[in-house]
Structure formats: structure tokens, C-alpha cells
Amino acid sequence: GSVMTVGELAEAIGVSAVELIKALIRRGVMANINQQIDFETAAKVAADFGVELVERTPEVVHQEKSLAEIVRASAQEPGAVPRPPVVTIMGHVDHGKTKLLDAIRHTNVAEGEAGGITQHIGAYQVEVQGRKITFLDTPGHEAFTAMRARGAQVTDIAVLVVAADDGVMPQTREAVAHARAANVPIIVAINKIDLPTANPARVKQQLAEIGVIVEEYGGDVPVVEVSAKQRLGIEDLLEMILLVADMHELKANPNRPAIGVIIEAKVDQRRGPVATVLVQTGTLKLNDVVVAGATWGRIRAMFDDRGRKVRRAEPSMPVEILGLENVPEAGDYLQVVEDERTAKEIATQRALKRRAEAAEARVVKLDEFHKGLE
Ligand code: GDP
Ligand code: MG
Numbered sequence: 001g002s003v004m005t006v007g008e009l010a011e012a013i014g015v016s017a018v019e020l021i022k023a024l025i026r027r028g029v030m031a032n033i034n035q036q037i038d039f040e041t042a043a044k045v046a047a048d049f050g051v052e053l054v055e056r057t058p059e060v061v062h063q064e065k066s067l068a069e070i071v072r073a074s075a076q077e078p079g080a081v082p083r084p085p086v087v088t089i090m091g092h093v094d095h096g097k098t099k100l101l102d103a104i105r106h107t108n109v110a111e112g113e114a115g116g117i118t119q120h121i122g123a124y125q126v127e128v129q130g131r132k133i134t135f136l137d138t139p140g141h142e143a144f145t146a147m148r149a150r151g152a153q154v155t156d157i158a159v160l161v162v163a164a165d166d167g168v169m170p171q172t173r174e175a176v177a178h179a180r181a182a183n184v185p186i187i188v189a190i191n192k193i194d195l196p197t198a199n200p201a202r203v204k205q206q207l208a209e210i211g212v213i214v215e216e217y218g219g220d221v222p223v224v225e226v227s228a229k230q231r232l233g234i235e236d237l238l239e240m241i242l243l244v245a246d247m248h249e250l251k252a253n254p255n256r257p258a259i260g261v262i263i264e265a266k267v268d269q270r271r272g273p274v275a276t277v278l279v280q281t282g283t284l285k286l287n288d289v290v291v292a293g294a295t296w297g298r299i300r301a302m303f304d305d306r307g308r309k310v311r312r313a314e315p316s317m318p319v320e321i322l323g324l325e326n327v328p329e330a331g332d333y334l335q336v337v338e339d340e341r342t343a344k345e346i347a348t349q350r351a352l353k354r355r356a357e358a359a360e361a362r363v364v365k366l367d368e369f370h371k372g373l374e
Contacts, residue, residue: 004352007033008359009042012352013051023048052345067259067333068151074259074281075251083252083315084125084132085245086154086278088144088184090175091161096191099228100161101137107234122264122276123318124305128238133245134278134316138263138330144178146331150293152261154278157244158184159237160212161191164198164225168206176212185248187222187240188214194227252315257336258282262292262328263318273297273324277313277334284313284336289343290324293332294350296343297324 004012010020010033017033023045024031031037037045043053074080089097105124125132136155147154158179162172179186188207190200204214204223213219222240226233258279265275275292277284284290288299300323302310313319325347328334337343 004037004042004356005033006031006035006037008352008355009037009046011355012348013046013049015049019049020045051348052341053348067335068153071252071259071280074253074256077253077256079253079255080251081254083250084134084317085156085241085248085250086134086136086316087157087159087241088136088155089159089161090178092163092166092169092171092175095161095163095166095169095172096228097161100159100189100191100226101135103226103228103231103234104135104238107231107238121303121305121318121320123278125317126238128235128242131242132316133238133241134318136263136278144182146329147261150331150333152331152333153182153184154261154263154280155182155184156248156250157241158186159189159241160186161189162203162207163192164190164200164203165192165195167199167203168210173210176210185244186212187224187237187244188212189233189237190223190225191228193225193232194230200225250316252281254281254283254314256282258284258288258290258313258334259336260284260313260334262330262332262334264330265324265327267327271322273327274320274322275324275328275334276318276320278318279313279315281315282336283315284319284321284334286311288336289338289340290334290336291343291346291350292324292334293328294347294354295324295326295328296340296347298340299323 006020007017010017021031021033027045029041046053089101091097104126107126120137122138123134123136125134144155158175160172160175162168176186190203192198193200204217207214208217212221214221214223222244224233224237224240226237259281260277260279263276263278265273268274284299286299286302290297290299299321302313303320304310305318310319337346
């Protein structure tokens with residue numbers, strides 16, 4: 001069935017509605033901008049502009065969901081090897097998430113590199129005992145909700161920050177709910193233990209009341225006491241993350257075309273669309289042709305979290321990429337495909353589909369609005 005209007009098709013193939021309508025007239029089809037056209041007509045007229053539409057919409061639409069499946073399955077492939085854990089820091093406002101991310105980031109950065117660490121790409125890696133850990137730099141709950149929209153799961157472990165002087169608060173509960181819904185193991189970091197008013201025992205008690213039973217209470221949730229401000233307990237926390245990662249045997253196959261998730265994206269005045277990708281499986285390479293949500297491109301340059309140029313990115317590595325035609329959305333999947341033609345085609349189909357969904361959502365809202373008036 002057809003869901004696209006002349007206007008939507010024009011936008012998707014990158015021509016003006018007037019041009020498209022003229023082309024339709026040349027083909028004997030009288031249509032206005034809001035008119036729906038069937039797939040066959042759309043494909044013919046798109047071909048007039050050198051764009052090939054292939055009717056495989058259902059497949060393409062479901063592709064985003066099945067990419068999550070491919071990522072999961074790749075952990076069992078014969079070529080799968082251990083990969084670094086991807087960690088999200090969650091917790092109530094002002095409990096010290098940002099401070100903790102800073103403290104962790106500084107733990108493994110040599111003095112000389114201090115300039116480089118100001119680079120912000122939405123995620124970073126640190127090295128502990130010769131092993132890497134990836135931290136998502138975006139606020140935890142945002143990361144979770146954006147990712148879930150496309151069925152993506154990027155987080156392997158959630159660090160729940162609870163201020164020792166403040167205890168369990170509404171967003172602490174919310175964070176627990178998010179982690180549980182995503183089936184992600186939690187490590188509790190009781191922060192601000194440097195404060196004289198710190199009361200870690202009370203925090204553990206309160207956590208037990210919301211079903212987060214820490215190890216010393218007979219549960220299985222590890223706890224680490226830290227001070228992000230004084231950088232106390234940071235190494236312990238990192239070691240705990242590695243321990244939990246080991247229990248979950250995180251793996252991926254680096255020897256396949258890459259699939260990753262967009263962590264953040266924007267337009268840079270100078271460089272054009274810029275996106276941070278967290279590679280989930282396979283190895284992303286310079287010059288790879290990719291689809292990212294409803295856009296596509298060829299990887300023109302890649303940078304790591306310190307702004308260094310890299311040529312390849314293996315599983316769990318975050319990289320900033322250049323070369324996309326447009327800005328994808330956080331939570332979109334990025335996928336390496338054979339050639340530009342395929343990339344363009346999938347991206348066009350997705351753009352159409354998303355536009356139709358957005359239009360549908362607007363109609364529903366309008367509907368509700370009218371109901372409200374009755
Ligand atoms: P976020 O909202 O969770 O990101 O919290 P921030 O990292 O912005 O921290 C909120 C406030 O708590 C800031 O004023 C921090 O300096 C302070 N803070 C964070 N960690 C600690 C800590 O370990 N000890 C103390 N005393 N203050 C801290
Ligand atoms: Mg913050």
C-alpha cells in the first residue's frame with residue numbers, strides 16, 4: 001500500500017514539488033502536492049530523477065528492529081571475542097553523575113593529554129588493568145529512552161549514583177526502573193562520602209526498600225563508596241565494572257560489516273553533519289558506506305574520544321564520524337552496506353516511512369484536540 005504524498009516523495013528524492021508535479025504530468029498523471037500516489041507511479045517518477053525506489057518497505061522498516069537482533073546474535077558467532085563493557089551513569093539530579101564521569105575520565109589520562117580530554121563526543125573509553133571500559137557521557141535516562149525508540153540497547157551496565165547525604169530520591173527510583181526494564185545489571189555508587197553528613201548505611205537501607213538489595217544485605221547488587229570530588233574509590237568502581245562485565249561475558253564479532261548506534265549528532269558549521277557512533281559489532285572503517293537512520297553517507301573521517309584521527313573502530317568503541325548527508329537521530333542504527341545505491345535506497349525508504357509516521361501522529365493529536373472540544 002502507498003503512504004506517500006507527492007510532497008513527501010519530492011522531499012525524499014530531493015527535488016521541488018513543482019518539478020515532481022511536472023514530471024508526473026509528463027507521465028500523464030495529474031496530481032497536486034497533497035495527493036497520495038501509488039508505489040508504481042512513485043517508482044517511475046523517481047527514476048526520472050535518477051532515484052530508484054524498490055518496494056521493500058516492510059523489510060526496511062523492520063530492519064531497524066532486526067539490527068538489534070543481529071547485534072545480539074553476533075555475540076554467539078564463531079569469530080566473537082570479548083569486548084569492553086558499555087556503561088551508563090544514572091541517578092538523581094545533583095547526586096554527582098557529571099562529577100563522577102569527570103573523575104573517571106581523568107583517572108586514566110596522562111598529564112600531557114590534558115588538552116585532548118576536553119573533546120566531547122558523547123562517550124569515552126578508559127583503560128583499567130589493560131582493559132577498556134566505555135562510558136556514555138549523556139544523561140542516563142535520556143540515553144535509555146532515545147535508544148529504546150529504535151529497539152537499540154547500548155548499555156551493558158548501569159552505575160546508579162546515590163548521594164550519601166541525600167539518599168534515594170525520585171530520579172533514583174526512575175533510574176532503577178529504566179535499568180530493570182532494559183534488563184541491565186546495576187552497580188550502586190554511593191557518592192559524596194567525603195561529606196560529614198554522609199550516611200551510606202541509610203542509603204543501603206533505602207535501596208532495599210525499593211528492591212535494590214546490596215550484597216551485604218544478602219542481595220546481588222554490588223556497592224562501591226566513592227567521592228567524585230576527592231576522587232576516592234574510583235579505581236574500586238572501575239574494577240567492580242570489570243568484574244560485572246566478566247560475569248556477563250560480553251562479546252562481539254569484529255570481523256563483519258559494522259553495526260552501531262548513534263549516540264549524538266549535530267551539524268558542524270565547518271564540517272557538516274557530525275555523529276558519534278558506538279560500534280556494537282563488526283569493525284567500522286574509513287570509506288565504509290553506511291546507512292544511519294534515515295540518512296546515509298561514506299565515512300570520510302573518524303576521530304576517537306580524544307580527537308585523534310582513527311581508521312577503524314572495533315566493538316564498544318565510540319567514534320565521531322564525518323561524511324553523512326544529513327544528521328541522524330540519537331538512537332538510530334548505523335549499518336555498513338555494500339554500496340551507495342543500497343544506502344541511498346534504504347535511507348530514502350526510511351525517510352518516507354518516518355515522515356508518514358510523523359504525519360499520522362499529527363493527525364492523532366488533532367483528533368484528540370477535537371475530542372477535547374466536544
Ligand atoms: P549531577 O546533576 O548528578 O550531574 O551532579 P553534579 O556532578 O553536577 O554534582 C552536583 C553537585 O555535587 C556539584 O556541586 C558537585 O561539585 C557536587 N559533588 C559531586 N560529587 C561530589 C562529592 O563526591 N563530594 C562532594 N562533597 N560534592 C560532590
Ligand atoms: Mg550532570
